[in-house]
Amino acid sequence: MNDNQSNYDVIISGAGPVGLFLACELALAKCSVLVLEKAEDPNAPTKQLPFGIRGLSAPTIEALYRRGLLNELEIHKRLKNPHQTPIQQGARRQVGHFAGIPFHEGNIDHSQWENRLPSSTDTSLISEMQEMETILTRRAVALGVEIKRGLALTSFQQNEEGVVVHSGEQSFSCGWLVGCDGARSVVRKEGGFEFAGTEPEFTGYSTKVEIADPEKLGSGRILTPKGMYLQSQPGFVVIQDFDGGEFHSSGMHLTLEHLQEVLRRISSTDVTLTALHFGTTWTDRARQATNYRNGRVFLAGDAAHIHSPLGGQGLNLGLGDAMNLGWKLAATIHKKAPESLLYSYHIERYPLGEQVLDWSRAQVEIMKPNPGARALNSIVRDLLDTRDGATYIAGRVWGIHTHYDLGEGHPLIGYSVPNFEFEDGTKLGEVMLHGKGILLDFDANTSLQAIANKYTNSIEYVSGNVKDRLGISAALVRPDGIIAWASEKDPDPSQFQEALALWFVRNSE
The missing domain is CATH 3.40.30.120 (Glutaredoxin)
Structure with a gap:
């Protein structure tokens, strides 16, 4: 074994946005951090436009703003952001969706959100995974974080003094280990974490294809008696096939012939695909670690919870994990916190993860191709066309009401601090x-x-x-x-x- 003698305060497995943001938080607090990432090239097709587009919720925007990172995001300046221009009364501009059912800015009553001061950040923005990772990588390196790409965590051992992490024949030692290594987390599996939840209802397909007759599909999200398909841009097609996740779990290679058969069946057209440039599958499998901590090992992001990407909640939930854990772990390392502080990470974050999983399951239920789901879909569609309904759904999607139960006291306790503006203009x-x-x-x-x-x-x-x-x-x-x-x-x-x-x-x- 080739031992690396460096001893880090924290090792993070995974250099996605969650792992990188956590590394930045720890390094900001003067912790030594090593990030191990199995992929040599961070530029995966799923992180690029349009598949890499993500909606950022209010808590995420606030977190980036409070660390001076928000202004570095450029994509929301290039793409249309529904909250950057004044809205005329009665406007019908779509600003989000629930299970594919749109809600519109003109229906949202922002006055219900009493703590959203005029000086507050936007309630939602558009970002790109690739750009987010580039910005966070640059910040992490500037703060002294060491990032090793092409090195996957393969195993680890922990005791009361620390953790020894192995990557093939190399080993590294640290005080604490955090798994930010995604849905198939090695840290979660090696650490013996229980991962409880529900099995999938569908196989989802995200593809870049060439279509001989795209007009047969139309544009936008279309629910059919057999599933759902979406052509967001010419050649970029997303499909939901309610096969119980069978194709995704089969491990079979995605071919042009299979994709065309699925798309024809779901869309009830004879559309012809002539080339498959890129394709990946996913499901609505919803699982959550029953505890986010095991000794000196923590989970964050998709390693701690997985669910359907409907509504784009996963990135926001993971970045919230990082923001919550970062300062607590740093304070513990520097002995600036009581010993009980680390327990609050699971106590505070688990309920939020549970809510997002249920939110995802609810969307899947009303997208199913059966009469009961269609009836529920119709009712929810009517509710989303009302002021109260749109305001409630927008508040949930954008994380406006996100808070922790920190006990009794002032109504603001447990909520994100409003962006108070001082008399000199400082926020x-x-x-x-x-x-x-x-x-x-x-x-x-x-x-x-x-x-x-x-x-x-x-x-x-x-x-x-x-x-x-x-x-x-x-x-x-x-x-x-x-x-x-x-x-x-x-x-x-x-x-x-x-x-x-x-x-x-x-x-x-």
Whole structure:
């Protein structure tokens, strides 16, 4: 065995967006990080246009903004973004879908989202996987992350002191290991994680083809009595064949002949395919690790949860995992957090993953080619054409209501901190670039500041008047932007002290 003598704080398996974003969070907090990626070439066809297009939800946009990465994304400037231009009353522009059923901007009541200040980031944007990975790779390398491509994690052993990771004949040691290695995660399998859930209803096909007679298919997403197909651009075809996932699980090579047979059957046309340039299959299999941690090993992203890509929730869910775990793991490594902090990763993230899996299952149910599903589809279509229905679905799809159950207290506790704008024009997100916790003290309370001064290794004290307080005078904000404590008037210093002790340790400890 060829042993590598370097000892890293954290090794991450997988250099997709989730693994890279987690690496950036850890390196920002001065942790040494190694990322192992089995693919030598990061430029896979599935990451390129149009298959690589992903919708970013509000929590993801906020996370990128708070780390100074949002402005580096260029694709949403090139493609039409439904939230960059004013909307005229009654407009019918589609801004999303649920199970292929569109909802429109003109039906969405943004005033229902009370914490979305005018200074807030957009509720949704378009991004591209390839560009996202390029930006995150550049940031990770600049922060000192070591990325080794063409090296797949093959096994590992852990004990109370650390983890030894093997990649073929090479080995590396670390304090903690995180599996961000996708749906077929080796870390999950080798780590003995239970992966519970439901089996698929369909095989999905994402293809780039040449079509002799594309006009026979039309454009857009079309539900048929036998399944669904979508021609988003000429030659780019997506199909859902409700075969119980049989073809995908068979491992059979996708051929032009098979694809044409499936497309003809689903579309009830005699369309002719003349060439298959690229094709991949997928399913709506929905599974979730019953625990995201096993000793010194964690799971994040698709390694922790898989589901249908309907609605594009997977990337957002995975990046949320990374944002949640990064600061907690870094604080533990640097002994700036109580020992119990790492348990909160699974406690907070598992319910959100569970919700997304159910959201995916619900969409599949009303897309099935049977009378009951068609009846439900019709009802949901009517609901999405109402103001309340569109607002509810948009809020779910865009993650507006995402929050953690952090106990009783102010209504904002557990939610993403609003992007407060100070009188000088500075916005809160602009002072969160360094990834530390923040005490917001709008009234310059000397008692709160004195307590905060004992935690300067973990939090920053920020004071000043803002344009809209949303009824609060002070708030403790975690490094991931979640409000851990808030007070409306005359804050109780002892309650603030208790909240600090839950998430951080004092300078001297």
